[in-house]
């Protein structure tokens with residue numbers, strides 16, 4: 001029996017293919033340094049693990065949760081949002097807890113994309129936009145190029161004609177950040193284009209390394225939905241927890257879909273998320289976040305300067321644990337050579353055609369391994 005056309009249209013997930021190649025090399029006894037996948041190697045902080053253990057014993061946490069998320073948890077997140085971004089959110093209507101932001105992004109798109117609708121997908125971009133939001137909804141992909149000449153930000157006029165558009169800053173895979181002018185222009189565009197839903201994916205909002213805290217797009221417009229995640233900055237990808245904030249109608253759409261597909265994130269994980277967020281002092285992150293930032297920033301600078309020394313054109317940014325650089329030729333061939341030398345990286349075209357000639361490195365291994373990886377890369381130069 002064939003899978004449905006929708007499912008057959010999904011291209012093989014890049015990371016799965018990469019994992020296969022890595023496993024194959026490891027089976028042959030090779031030591032592979034995996035810089036390919038954005039999964040933090042550091043353990044989650046004690047505040048998170050202790051909190052999960054405590055909440056799991058509470059008498060009400062084994063029940064079905066609700067698709068919108070526990071009200072008390074939503075109230076606590078909105079208080080964090082107020083402290084962190086100075087934006088007031090109605091906990092009843094303008095927020096939903098998600099099972100990580102991937103789930104939220106995919107399910108939200110189902111609420112708005114009809115077959116044949118254009119969906120604006122950043123190129124290069126997080127592959128889930130094109131696969132889950134376009135192919136699984138039988139939508140049509142509208143390429144939104146992110147060019148290096150434009151700081152990997154889109155031309156907003158490219159959003160014309162889309163039913164839904166994804167905007168993601170700090171950005172995966174480029175690490176780019178958007179600025180005041182970009183968000184202001186985008187907010188104005190949204191006012192003039194009520195037919196388009198603009199989704200802001202802020203999964204990396206807490207992973208920036210300069211002085212200024214990264215803004216929320218809700219500081220510029222309330223006419224959007226923004227996705228947040230605990231995954232990256234709390235080293236908690238496996239805990240599957242995040243939340244969406246924004247316009248009531250959008251949150252309602254998301255919750256309507258979720259209520260048919262899941263019963264919400266486990267309550268003990270929701271409560272643990274809140275305990276982590278309570279560690280912030282105003283917009284100053286908790287020590288756990290500051291420590292993670294320090295480590296990732298240091299690792300990034302090791303890789304950026306190492307690649308520079310090897311003669312690669314690096315696009316350094318003070319955000320995310322990704323390094324986006326030009327391989328100087330066909331990046332698939334380069335990635336194959338790197339793998340033969342024992343270093344796995346993600347070839348840029350896995351994020352879209354505009355990624356050709358680029359590769360992404362994730363700073364998700366300790367410093368010594370990074371240095372070892374750079375040493376191995378000198379040999380393929």
Ligand SMILES: Cc1ncc(COP(=O)(O)O)c(C=O)c1O
Pocket residue numbers: 038099100101102103126168171172201203228229230231232237241242
């Ligand atoms: C841009 C972006 N958005 C969303 C996600 C999903 O994160 P999670 O579902 O773990 O919150 C990722 C994960 O890599 C990502 O890079």
